[in-house]
Amino acid sequence: MGIKQIKLDVNEVTIGMFISGLDRPWTQTPFPLQGFYVRDLDEIRELKAHCRHVYIDVIKGNAPLKTNLKTLTSAPAGAALRKDLRITPSSKLPDVAPIKVRENVYPVPTVPIQKEIEKAKGLHREVFGALGNVLQHIEKDHNSVPLNETKRVASEMVDSVLRSPDAFTWLSRVREKDEYTYSHAVRSAIWGILFGRHIGLSKMDLDVLAMGILLKDIGKTRLPKHLIEKADRTRTEQDAYEKFVDYGVEILRKMPDIKPRVTSVVKTHCERINGAGFPEGLRGDRIPLLGKIAGIVTFYDEVTNPRGQKHPLSPSKAVARLYELRDVEFQPDLVVEFIRAIGLYPTGTLVELNTGEVAVVVEQNFKRRLKPRVMIVTDAYKRLLSEPMFLDMAEDDLEKQSRVDSGKAHPNEVERIEIVQDLEPGAHQVDVAAVRDQYLMGRSGNKILSFLKNRSRIASLFGG
Numbered sequence: 001m002g003i004k005q006i007k008l009d010v011n012e013v014t015i016g017m018f019i020s021g022l023d024r025p026w027t028q029t030p031f032p033l034q035g036f037y038v039r040d041l042d043e044i045r046e047l048k049a050h051c052r053h054v055y056i057d058v059i060k061g062n063a064p065l066k067t068n069l070k071t072l073t074s075a076p077a078g079a080a081l082r083k084d085l086r087i088t089p090s091s092k093l094p095d096v097a098p099i100k101v102r103e104n105v106y107p108v109p110t111v112p113i114q115k116e117i118e119k120a121k122g123l124h125r126e127v128f129g130a131l132g133n134v135l136q137h138i139e140k141d142h143n144s145v146p147l148n149e150t151k152r153v154a155s156e157m158v159d160s161v162l163r164s165p166d167a168f169t170w171l172s173r174v175r176e177k178d179e180y181t182y183s184h185a186v187r188s189a190i191w192g193i194l195f196g197r198h199i200g201l202s203k204m205d206l207d208v209l210a211m212g213i214l215l216k217d218i219g220k221t222r223l224p225k226h227l228i229e230k231a232d233r234t235r236t237e238q239d240a241y242e243k244f245v246d247y248g249v250e251i252l253r254k255m256p257d258i259k260p261r262v263t264s265v266v267k268t269h270c271e272r273i274n275g276a277g278f279p280e281g282l283r284g285d286r287i288p289l290l291g292k293i294a295g296i297v298t299f300y301d302e303v304t305n306p307r308g309q310k311h312p313l314s315p316s317k318a319v320a321r322l323y324e325l326r327d328v329e330f331q332p333d334l335v336v337e338f339i340r341a342i343g344l345y346p347t348g349t350l351v352e353l354n355t356g357e358v359a360v361v362v363e364q365n366f367k368r369r370l371k372p373r374v375m376i377v378t379d380a381y382k383r384l385l386s387e388p389m390f391l392d393m394a395e396d397d398l399e400k401q402s403r404v405d406s407g408k409a410h411p412n413e414v415e416r417i418e419i420v421q422d423l424e425p426g427a428h429q430v431d432v433a434a435v436r437d438q439y440l441m442g443r444s445g446n447k448i449l450s451f452l453k454n455r456s457r458i459a460s461l462f463g464g
Helices: 041-050 113-139 148-163 165-173 183-199 203-214 218-222 225-229 235-241 244-253 260-268 289-304 315-324 332-342 393-405 432-442 445-453 455-461
Strands: 002-009 018-022 053-057 071-073 350-353 358-363 373-378 384-392 419-422
Touching (some): 113 165, 148 165, 148 183, 165 183, 203 260
Antiparallel strands (some): 373 384
């Protein structure tokens, strides 16, 4: 569809404008989204530091006081539409109510990840066990399905993510050899809780969301295995496959202990705002908020962990595909907030630095998403290090800025460490699970301080 956007000198940017384009690649700036609203003066200062001019969308955001509009035609946001869409991309989308993000409902995590990870690992096993027990009972068509244990672990999983989001994120990002076939539901539930935490959902809503996502695929127990695993289904096969949602709803409605809102998540997680989803082809706000969230996190996990494929999409490519579907299949502001919630480089992502080194993101910096904590695992020539080394990119940046501000160093003499790109899982023979274990179980404060003090020496060795 057409958009109305204009080129604007960065000095004319004001709060309330929607930035739709930059004069340089997005990856070279601190802005991880391809489009954002200017919310405060800090963002304006950040824009001025990186750009000379920007492009603003005057339909979505504020326009300059005096300007001539220039209409530019762009490709539809839904260029990556599914082949089985039931309506045409040109169909007018229904209006949807913007979400209300409740900021600072949950404090910045204060529980150290090393402390929470032990609880999370044990709970992770309990979640798998409880969900597996439910599926086994359903497959055997037992009338009595043990749901109390699943309710308990779902609620405790919410508590764990609220205390320390990175702990459970680690467990969702790393694919273990003994992974169960239903691990997709567990990972999706973790993404859902992280997302819900970010937008300030209540604990009660988070419990419902977690339970609904964990149980969203139980209807697949009534489908033949070959139909579930087949990649290219015929239209007839796809219709048969899509019945798993109705089967799941039918199963849950026979369980007296299941809340109707949990069943609603299961029923609507495959619906899309343009009516292209199933089973009912609901549009817009006829899909409840928790169902919309479940749909987004399900899509994200499916493209980062595709069934039967060895090479899943990297997080940034998955985000790009999700972003293409904003305002087409998914509510646009929900997509934006989901990306804000998980970051462009979620915990467990393999990344390449501007020094040439490869690192693993081991912990988020919730104030500076593009400056996470990482473990460097190769040198500038992509040779594996005998011992991974820790770097807090935000602290490193602040220390260098302090040297410049105090006059101890010229800006040209200071090398800022940046993430250039994320890499496909398994690149350069990096064992992410081993890096995780070493970081979570073996690191010490003294080692970190020692590394930071010797960063300049290390950079020179690596050619940085």
